[in-house]
Amino acid sequence: MVDLLVVLAVLALVVLLVTGPLRRGERGDEDDAERAQLEAARDAKYREIRDAELDHRTGKLSEADWRAQDRALRAEAVELLRRLDALSS
Amino acid sequence: MLVAGKACLILALAVCLYGIGASLYGARTGRREWVASGRRAVYALAGTTVVAFVILEAAFLRSDFGFQLVLGHSSTTTPAFYRATAIWSSQEGSLLLWLLLLSLWSSLILFATRRRLREVAPYAAAVLLGFGAFFTALLVFLESPFDQTPGVVPAEGVGLNPLLRHPSMMIHPPMLYSGYTLFAVPFAFAVGALIARRLDAEWIRSTRPFTLTAWFFLGVGIVLGARWSYSELGWGGYWAWDPVENASLMPWLTGTAFLHSVMIQEKRGMLKVWNVSLVLATGVLAILGTFLVRSGILESIHAFGASTLGIPFLVLIAAMVGGSIALVASRAAALRSDHRLDSLLSREAVFLLNNLVLVGLCVVIFWGTFFPLISEAITGREASVGPPWFDRFIVPLALMLVLLSGIGPLIAWRRATVANARRNFALPLGVAALACVGLAVAGAASEPPALIMFTLAAFVLAGMGQELWRGTRARRVMSGEPVPLAVVALIRRNRRRYGGYLVHSGIAVLFVGIAASSSFADERDVRLSPGQSVTVGGYDLTYVRPTAELRPASNGRLERIDFGADLRVARDGRSLGTLVTEKSYFPSSGPMLGPVSRYFEGEATSEVGLRAGWQRDLWTAVSPDIGELRPIVEEGDKVFSDSAASLPAEQRGALLAEALRGLTARYADDPPPATFRVLVSPMVTWIWIGALIVFAGALIALWPSPRALARRAAAGYAARVGRETRVRVPA
Numbered sequence: 001m002v003d004l005l006v007v008l009a010v011l012a013l014v015v016l017l018v019t020g021p022l023r024r025g026e027r028g029d030e031d032d033a034e035r036a037q038l039e040a041a042r043d044a045k046y047r048e049i050r051d052a053e054l055d056h057r058t059g060k061l062s063e064a065d066w067r068a069q070d071r072a073l074r075a076e077a078v079e080l081l082r083r084l085d086a087l088s089s
Numbered sequence: 090m091l092v093a094g095k096a097c098l099i100l101a102l103a104v105c106l107y108g109i110g111a112s113l114y115g116a117r118t119g120r121r122e123w124v125a126s127g128r129r130a131v132y133a134l135a136g137t138t139v140v141a142f143v144i145l146e147a148a149f150l151r152s153d154f155g156f157q158l159v160l161g162h163s164s165t166t167t168p169a170f171y172r173a174t175a176i177w178s179s180q181e182g183s184l185l186l187w188l189l190l191l192s193l194w195s196s197l198i199l200f201a202t203r204r205r206l207r208e209v210a211p212y213a214a215a216v217l218l219g220f221g222a223f224f225t226a227l228l229v230f231l232e233s234p235f236d237q238t239p240g241v242v243p244a245e246g247v248g249l250n251p252l253l254r255h256p257s258m259m260i261h262p263p264m265l266y267s268g269y270t271l272f273a274v275p276f277a278f279a280v281g282a283l284i285a286r287r288l289d290a291e292w293i294r295s296t297r298p299f300t301l302t303a304w305f306f307l308g309v310g311i312v313l314g315a316r317w318s319y320s321e322l323g324w325g326g327y328w329a330w331d332p333v334e335n336a337s338l339m340p341w342l343t344g345t346a347f348l349h350s351v352m353i354q355e356k357r358g359m360l361k362v363w364n365v366s367l368v369l370a371t372g373v374l375a376i377l378g379t380f381l382v383r384s385g386i387l388e389s390i391h392a393f394g395a396s397t398l399g400i401p402f403l404v405l406i407a408a409m410v411g412g413s414i415a416l417v418a419s420r421a422a423a424l425r426s427d428h429r430l431d432s433l434l435s436r437e438a439v440f441l442l443n444n445l446v447l448v449g450l451c452v453v454i455f456w457g458t459f460f461p462l463i464s465e466a467i468t469g470r471e472a473s474v475g476p477p478w479f480d481r482f483i484v485p486l487a488l489m490l491v492l493l494s495g496i497g498p499l500i501a502w503r504r505a506t507v508a509n510a511r512r513n514f515a516l517p518l519g520v521a522a523l524a525c526v527g528l529a530v531a532g533a534a535s536e537p538p539a540l541i542m543f544t545l546a547a548f549v550l551a552g553m554g555q556e557l558w559r560g561t562r563a564r565r566v567m568s569g570e571p572v573p574l575a576v577v578a579l580i581r582r583n584r585r586r587y588g589g590y591l592v593h594s595g596i597a598v599l600f601v602g603i604a605a606s607s608s609f610a611d612e613r614d615v616r617l618s619p620g621q622s623v624t625v626g627g628y629d630l631t632y633v634r635p636t637a638e639l640r641p642a643s644n645g646r647l648e649r650i651d652f653g654a655d656l657r658v659a660r661d662g663r664s665l666g667t668l669v670t671e672k673s674y675f676p677s678s679g680p681m682l683g684p685v686s687r688y689f690e691g692e693a694t695s696e697v698g699l700r701a702g703w704q705r706d707l708w709t710a711v712s713p714d715i716g717e718l719r720p721i722v723e724e725g726d727k728v729f730s731d732s733a734a735s736l737p738a739e740q741r742g743a744l745l746a747e748a749l750r751g752l753t754a755r756y757a758d759d760p761p762p763a764t765f766r767v768l769v770s771p772m773v774t775w776i777w778i779g780a781l782i783v784f785a786g787a788l789i790a791l792w793p794s795p796r797a798l799a800r801r802a803a804a805g806y807a808a809r810v811g812r813e814t815r816v817r818v819p820a
Contacts, residue, residue, distance in 0.1 A: 002090070003090060003091075003092040003096070004092075006093040006096075006144075007092070007093050007096040007100075010096075010097060010100060010136070010140055011100060014100060014104060014133045014136065017132060017133050017136070018107065018126055018129050018133050019126065020125075020126075021122040021123075021126045022122050022123070022126050024122075025122055033204045037205050037291065040205060040291070040295070041291070044290070047585075048355075048356065050582070050583065051583075054583060055501070057559070057560070057563040058556060058559040058560055058563065059509060059512045059513055060436075060500065060501040060513065061501055061502065062506065062509070065502075065503065065504075
């Protein structure tokens with residue numbers, strides 16, 4: 001009897017959980033998805049900028065290489081921020 | 090609760106099959122509700138598996154021998170802690186643990202990426218559910234943990250294998266399995282990225298914490314296994330190139346290679362084919378590792394035919410390998426690199442070389458591990474390779490690996506210049522040269538590979554120290570913080586970099602321990618009677634007296650018989666105390682054995698006498714000669730079998746206890762000579778310390794970055810980028 005109750009309870013929970021999106025319909029929140037993706041890309045770009053700067057300061061990137069790399073990375077970061085703000089507006 | 094447990098597993102299988110269908114349908118048609126439903130199927134799989142696991146765990150804790158699995162792997166004399174963990178000492182329990190961990194980790198990653206990787210995640214969910222379906226099917230159709238004990242349920246179980254009654258052995262399997270199952274996550278996302286043709290670095294960034302966590306757990310599991318074999322198995326060492334050890338090391342090596350080469354893809358958009366191949370190979374090796382452990386195929390090729398798991402695992406591995414190759418080949422154009430290697434003197438080139446060494450190590454271990462199977466297939470005779478064969482290839486590769494782990498963090502990206510080399514390599518090379526000369530003078534020159542390893546380790550440690558100091562100095566220029574604060578702030582803001590450097594330092598320390606302990610160890614097997622002495626590695630050991638005891642379990646029943654020895658230890662005439670080593674004999678449940686002899690026919694474990702120190706370990710294990718007790722044991726069997734029918738059970742038990750007490754007293758009073766394995770190994774402790782440093786570095790790298798970095802600001806974009814990336818040094 002206990003076995004049956006456990007099985008029925010688990011089955012009910014599984015059915016409710018799995019069919020939830022089908023019953024409600026998943027909100028097509030594409031903006032949320034894109035924002036999350038852009039924010040992740042922005043954080044990664046920030047990390048690259050800091051890494052390059054630290055490489056330069058610790059002597060692993062020449063001044064010229066660092067300046068070129070930094071300029072390119074910052075331009076990419078600016079583009080990401082623009083896209084993020086465009087999403088917000 | 091047997092029915093409920095079995096039903097949960099059947100339900101889990103149904104959920105997996107449904108989830109695979111829903112995810113693929115959602116991905117193909119773009120219908121988000123089906124993708125979400127497929128993702129929730131992974132959560133449901135985790136839920137049903139948790140319920141099944143709890144049911145089985147409860148049965149072990151209450152010693153419910155109605156469960157055949159509990160009967161075969163636990164007993165009322167098994168301590169509660171080991172009863173709780175005995176579940177994964179069995180085939181069925183291990184598979185259930187694998188499924189549990191896989192479903193939990195899969196749920197976590199799919200929850201974390203529910204708003205990202207929309208094209209990739211549904212395929213990844215389908216792959217993860219595919220693994221889930223495979224293991225659930227094994228549990229439902231081949232290795233059910235919920236089988237009922239046939240006939241009358243016995244009052245006592247067989248008990249846990251005594252070799253597994255060791256604290257690290259209880260944590261070791263969940264750690265290894267966490268590593269294996271976590272490596273399934275990047276595998277699944279790599280497959281998803283290939284199918285969806287989203288081959289940028291986004292899937293790598295999203296799964297990196299899981300890859301690093303897998304690497305961390307697998308590493309902890311490997312070290313715990315080494316520690317267990319050092320202190321429990323009586324092998325006399327921490328590593329024996331055992332197939333099961335090798336099985337866990339292979340995915341760890343390719344995972345290490347991936348963690349390095351993926352940085353090149355993130356920074357330069359290069360090595361996409363290599364990276365995706367590495368992560369797919371790591372996933373395959375993780376499944377192969379599980380297969381080797383669970384099938385017993387390498388203990389004997391004949392076990393393969395008998396194993397119910399061999400064929401299904403082989404089919405899965407073949408599907409993974411074939412599918413991976415086909416996917417990579419079909420996406421060759423999309424996997425083309427964005428850039429080319431600028432110079433062979435660059436960090437990219439060093440990382441590539443490091444990858445080749447790591448993969449080379451993996452290939453050597455793979456060949457050595459599978460050689461028995463290969464030789465039997467070709468020649469019909471099973472032949473295996475031993476530690477000397479492994480050493481011949483592993484030692485040079487390990488030396489090269491440590492060298493590269495020192496060069497990598499010091500060399501510039503893209504192209505190193507002479508000025509760069511002079512600035513970054515002068516100090517580490519100077520320290521290494523000094524260490525080499527000093528150690529050679531001190532006597533290390535007698536073992537050239539060890540001397541080279543010490544020199545390279547000095548190079549790595551000096552390089553890492555220099556990096557930390559330069560970073561700290563750069564930070565202090567801007568912030569004016571005192572050194573300790575600057576160090577902490579520097580590491581906090583650059584966790585991946587300095588966590589990685591700490592890992593490199595730990596690896597160097599660990600290899601110093603391995604090189605010293607394997608090159609300068611002094612090992613002897615000696616036969617001693619009480620009062621006799623032996624000198625090994627400068628230690629004088631005297632066999633003072635034998636020990637013999639009957640050890641009851643917490644419920645009063647006899648658990649085991651311990652025969653051991655007290656050894657007095659002295660060095661340079663100075664007493665260092667006493668070492669105790671024992672051999673424990675656990676009774677066998679074999680029905681044909683006599684009541685006394687069954688105590689000597691079951692499993693036996695060694696309790697090592699260990700005196701560990703910063704400089705060297707003194708390690709000893711005793712093998713009592715119980716052959717001389719054999720006539721008394723046989724006599725005891727005869728007496729008890731003659732009187733068994735006439736005596737009530739209680740009286741027979743009391744008499745048996747009395748007889749065993751007499752037997753142990755006899756051993757203590759008139760002990761036969763015992764064989765001792767004595768091992769003096771320098772710097773073994775540094776292996777464990779090195780491993781702890783490695784894991785501390787991995788934890789630092791894993792720790793999430795401060796969220797402040799992601800703050801949004803209203804100012805101009807360029808100013809925002811400058812402010813949000815500031816490293817406190819002037820631009």
